[in-house]
Amino acid sequence: MSEEIKQRIDQLIRSDEEADAPLYPEVSDSMEPDQVALLLESLPREARAECWAQVPVEQRVDVLVEMRTEARASLLRDFDSQALDQLISDLDAETLIELAESLPEDVVDIALARMDERQREHYERSAQYDENAIGRYVDHQLLILPQNSRVRDAVRLLRRETPLFTQHLWLVDRTGRYAGAVETRALFGQPDHLPLIELEEDEFEPLQATRSLREATEAFEHAEVSALPVVDDSGRLLGRMTQTLALELLHEHYEGQLMASAGLDEEEDLFAPVMRSSRRRATWLGINLLTAFLASWAIGLFEGTLQEVVALAVLMPVVASMGGIAGSQTLTLIIRGLALGQISAANIMPLLRKELSVGGLNGVLWALVIGFVAAYWFSSPGIGLVIALAIVVNIAVAALSGVMVPVLLEKLKIDPALSGSVILTTVTDVVGFVVFLGLGSLFLT
Template sequence: MPEAIEQDNTQLRLHEITRALNSGMFVHVRRMLAHMAPCDIALLLESSPHKGRTVLWQLVDSDLQGDILEELSEDVRNGIISQMDPALIAAATEDMDDDDLAEMLRSLPDTIYQEVIGSMASQDRERAALALSYPEESAGAIMNTDTVTIRPDVTLDVVLRYLRLKGELPEGTDELYVVDKDNCFIGAVSLALLLTRSPDLTVRTVMDDHCESIPVTMDESEVAQLFERHNWISAPVVDEHQHLLGRITIDDIVDVIREDAEHSMMSMAGLDDEEDTFAPVVKSTKRRSVWLGVNLITALLAAFVASFFESTLDILPVLAVLNGIVPSMGGVAGSQTLTLVIRGMAVGHINQANQRFLLAKEFAIGALNGVLWALLIAGVVALWKWDFTLGCVIAFAMFMNLLAAGIAGASIPLFLKRLNIDPALAGGVVLTTVTDIVGIFAFLGTATWFLLP
């Protein structure tokens, strides 16, 4: 309930700012923006048309620009950055977390990237180079280097005094990492233990020496799965020699999970997961036309298969009325399997050991569904058209297509994954092609064989 009230208040505030902006009350807008959180300003920018963003960005306090850029989607951020001076961009990145800095720099066009790097202070340039040295979508790419390390042979009292001298802890700190003289990770001490155990105890006595670390090269999706399974708030990142490199916090993982979910959802529609809702018309049209072109090709393939049965359709026009039923049912059944398998692959449930069982299971489901819906459609068509043979024909086609849909829905994402093609992006198109062609061929081919004189 409190979350709903807060969301309503945010929406009201955003609506008020939009109305004030449209009325030219820029001083009022600037005053309101100064009291808003960076995430809310980012939402306002993403919810505004292209021209409105330019005006809003000019009214934003320069001290908040770095925090706001972290919250923006790539498309919107790049649009704003393209209008900024490189020196201002460099200044905005000074307080960015390492992972956010790397993500932003990777998304910049080469010319702007070089200008921004050239405008950075040497320390920030080194930090950027380190952040960019790790592969994209790896643990290294989403980690931060702001770790607090302690030695195992000191007492908790010494650690507490050390923390007081530091004055503040990095955001999201829930434990301190224990390292040896070579900076090799050997354990962790939670802040709860640090505060509740006797200050005379040594770190080695209370530390968790079974604390799991994350290899710097691990894929970020696998890291997210570890966080989900173990309910971590943060986790240390190490290299192949167990040297501590940094840490990953739960807020980084939330971003990974959100991006993965958006990617899967948008990819199924052939869209970029960073697609700007208010992008210019021509730009959006170009992006969407590619996928529409691919879909047209697959539709033409299905039409090409149907063209082999033109004479059958001329003699039995009733087939044209029923022809869309079988491919449609196959498409829905296949999409169910496809979605389930893609999700299973994303969360790590599907591997080499259980793929055969999965295929056998989906084959059985396809066969069972095929029998069930074949009998149903046979009865409906036989009663509707008073033609028992026609009912049997469409029943056979329904069974074959639902069986093919189950097999295709399970095998296509596995096959695409082996080819290093994103199943969420290409799986739907391939599946639709299969179910359309199999459905049309099974129905019209069987009808030609049994119904023509």
């Protein structure tokens, strides 16, 4: 799969360099829309636009839907009004929901005006929910029957329509509220007149449209079904969510976390324009600069000591980095625990005890190693002693912060995966420098 995409990229960019060769051959002949989307994202913007021109017209909407927002916007920006018009000529509600944020408002209005009434209704209902809510991503292709239907009604419906993933038929009451599910395979061999209600599944919980996407992926991890019904606050059946979408969302969630941990946006385009990319990253660098200056300030408190014992300046990175690494190990363990819902007021104390013990043991071990190396390097037992003490203290502080920083951030509703590590290393840097240089000024000057 990804091997194939790599070869295409090679091929595409190479053909660009050999002027004789045909530009961008055979893009997307056998490729699925998501593969074409990945390929387009991986190309520099000019090559991307040219490659886009080769995407078969009937595949274009699907490809755009699969693309990350920023890369998609880079293509849509070049659309003239005719191309836009063609693009939106026949969208369903789910597709327009995906594309709406990348389209000018008036284009969205035109697309809406062209939809049939039912799709427009779907769109308007979905658009009420925010970007992180299940309701926004409801799939309307499902088989619904009144709850008093019989087997023959179900079979008639199944012969007519065939949406993907039809593992269940959904029953609703007269007001459209969700009333239960019948598995299609349960219909085999049943008499025509049997009420469907008698074949009803052990009820499973419908998803609430207002809940977060993360809750939907959790639900799918133990609901052994390929689609779950989605209901609004009054219990009305809005549609369904499929497991394929849940898989995609989980993927995006983790990708978002990875990117956020470096201060990047999940939708970041590999080939975003330099100016825009610089501006966005500048913020994260600026925040980090403040914390770096804080560390410098801490060191500045000991200028006199540093002048007298320059070995301290040489060894500073060792103290800071051992604290940072030990702390990030604890931090990562706790962030995972928080994500799994495994950390609560009650088990924090035993956890803290355990992490402090682990930190204590490793602190003493590495303090001995580092102490001897430093004492030998600078032929000074005093330096060895000072750095050994500083390492023990800093690794203990790291364990403490590794537990407390993410827990406090979570309490403040700040994602610890995003900012936990910046705060933690600021703590271990400042504490490390102050303790190390402080001890140095006490014992070595």
